[in-house]
Amino acid sequence: MEVVHSWREWFERPEYSLLYSHRNEQEALQIVKLIYASGLLPDNSLVLDAGCGYGRLSYWLVKKGLRVVGVDISQRMILEAGRRVPEATFLRHDLRFPYWDSLFDSATSIFSSFGYWEDDLHNFSMLTSISRALRVGGLFVLDYLNPYFVKSNLTQQEIISKNGKTFHIKRWIANNMVYKEIVWEERNTTWRFREQLKLFDYPTLTGMLESAGLIPVQVYGGYSGKPFNAKSSERTIIFSIKA
Numbered sequence: 001m002e003v004v005h006s007w008r009e010w011f012e013r014p015e016y017s018l019l020y021s022h023r024n025e026q027e028a029l030q031i032v033k034l035i036y037a038s039g040l041l042p043d044n045s046l047v048l049d050a051g052c053g054y055g056r057l058s059y060w061l062v063k064k065g066l067r068v069v070g071v072d073i074s075q076r077m078i079l080e081a082g083r084r085v086p087e088a089t090f091l092r093h094d095l096r097f098p099y100w101d102s103l104f105d106s107a108t109s110i111f112s113s114f115g116y117w118e119d120d121l122h123n124f125s126m127l128t129s130i131s132r133a134l135r136v137g138g139l140f141v142l143d144y145l146n147p148y149f150v151k152s153n154l155t156q157q158e159i160i161s162k163n164g165k166t167f168h169i170k171r172w173i174a175n176n177m178v179y180k181e182i183v184w185e186e187r188n189t190t191w192r193f194r195e196q197l198k199l200f201d202y203p204t205l206t207g208m209l210e211s212a213g214l215i216p217v218q219v220y221g222g223y224s225g226k227p228f229n230a231k232s233s234e235r236t237i238i239f240s241i242k243a
Contacts (some may be wrong), residue, residue, distance in 0.1 A: 007089035010182070010193035011074035016078065017054065018162055019182065028056040028222035031110060031143065031237070032064060037225065038218065039237055040139045041066075050095055052128055053115025054072055055081030060173040061086045061108075069104070071095060072113075100133040107134055110143045115198040118177060123198060129211040134242040140214050143237045146221070147199035148230060150178055173199070202228070202236055213238035 035041055045066050049058045054068030054077055061068045068088040072078050078092045090116055093099055117123050118228050130140060153175065160167045167185045180195040200208070206216045218241065220226065221233025228236065 003195045004029075004181070005191075006233050007193070007195045010074065010195060013193065014076075015165065015182075015191075016166075016183070017080070017206070018165070019056040019160065020165055021162070023056070025056060025059065027223050028110070029060050031141070032057065032060040034220065034223065034225045034237070035072075035106075035108070035139075035141055036064065036233045038139075040239065040241070041106050041137040041194040048089075048100075048104040048130065048133055050109045050126075051108055051111075052081055052090065053077050053111070053113065053217075055085040055106060057092070057110050058085045058088045058092065071099075076209065077112055087206075095129050096122055097128045098132050100112065102135045104133050104138060105135060106141075108141045108143075110141070112143065112145050112197055114144060116196060118175070118198070120195070120198070123200075124208055124212065130240060131212040134214075136242055140209075140240045141204065141237065142209070142222075142240065142243065143175050144200065144205060145178075145197060146230070146236045147178075147201050149232065149234050150199065154178070161194060162168060203239075204229055205236060205238060209240050213243045215243050216240045 011167050018047045047061055047066050047068050049068055049070040052058050052072050055070055058068045058070045062085055070081050070088055070090040071093045074096050075092050075110045082090045108190050115123055154171055156171055165184050172179055177196050178199055183192045207214055216238050219228040220237040221228035224237050
């Protein structure tokens, strides 16, 4: 019997970084420039990189002279981030649970590092934990998908081959979640992992942020800083201030 492994188990697999090796640093650099252009990030800020992954954003934040603490639920990603960005501090932690109080000048959640849980209470807990970690007046940048763009541009099936491995990918939408299943064969074993994200639209995200004590002040539709369009923007990037 085949077992469908969860997104948490998928993050610990080397195939995860292999499949997504096409992701370059340019998007991370773009959003760091966008954050700086806002004028809301003081020099020498202490920044919480929430859901830091392999440290793509942390790398450029450090290059800008900022002090960075990266947090992720994946042990494998935290170890890799520490190797890639030794100037930053990295910690494995589940951000649904508070860890700091009023410590950080800014926080980021970039590349859809939010919204994994089907139960909205868990997703909201992550926002309240981040809000609690910020000082009053601190900046929070949330980068998330745009559900309207996802629904109209969903590639239901594709096959990707990398380093001798052939990944069969299937995507679908159900229960206001977008799912992605990744399957490959190796040594007579079928590996099957699943990713998932909640389809939060802009009004829902702003409502959640406000309930967490974070006041939205600006929204963009892409890393280059283009205006947000609810129907056509690829991303939903919301800048908020801790009340």
